[in-house]
Amino acid sequence: MKPLRDAIQDYLALRRSLGFKLHDAGAALAHFASFVEQRGATHITTQLALAWAQESCSVQPAHWAQRLSYVRAFARHHSAADVRTEVPPAGLLPFHPARARPYIYSEKETERLLESALRSLPMRDCGHGPITASSAC
DSSP: OOOHHHHHHHHHHHHHHTTOOOHHHHHHHHHHHHHHHHTTOSSOOHHHHHHHHTOOTTSOHHHHHHHHHHHHHHHHHHTTTOTTOOOOOTTSSOOOOOOOOOOOOOHHHHHHHHHHHHHHSOOOOOSSOOOOHHHHO
16 A cells, blocks of 8 residues: 555645645645654544644634645545545534624715715816715715
8 A cells, every 4th residue: 555645645646637736735735644654653544634633722723624624635535545544524623714794884974985085086077067975876
């Protein structure tokens, strides 16, 4: 059986030949290969992938989820060649980014913004009469 590091290189070469850049994934999977080798593991396990993904305590959970997704994609590919490979399940490190709450301007605030914008523009006579905040809408 091919060493994990070689299998990762083959996987990356295949995906890149299909047009994927995989800059971040390539570097991350190389680190994962080193992590696996340091532990003397012979195949990918969910526990090993999870330990590697969460290795750094100084990063956001989104980074953990991204690292695990790199391993998941490779493990899914590699499981065809090595039946011992465990594919970490989706949702193991769920991350749901908090969306920013949009600010809804009041009608008065909108009028003040438009008036301010109109004052900052050079005035031209386009033959349509005076421009006001209400007519600019």
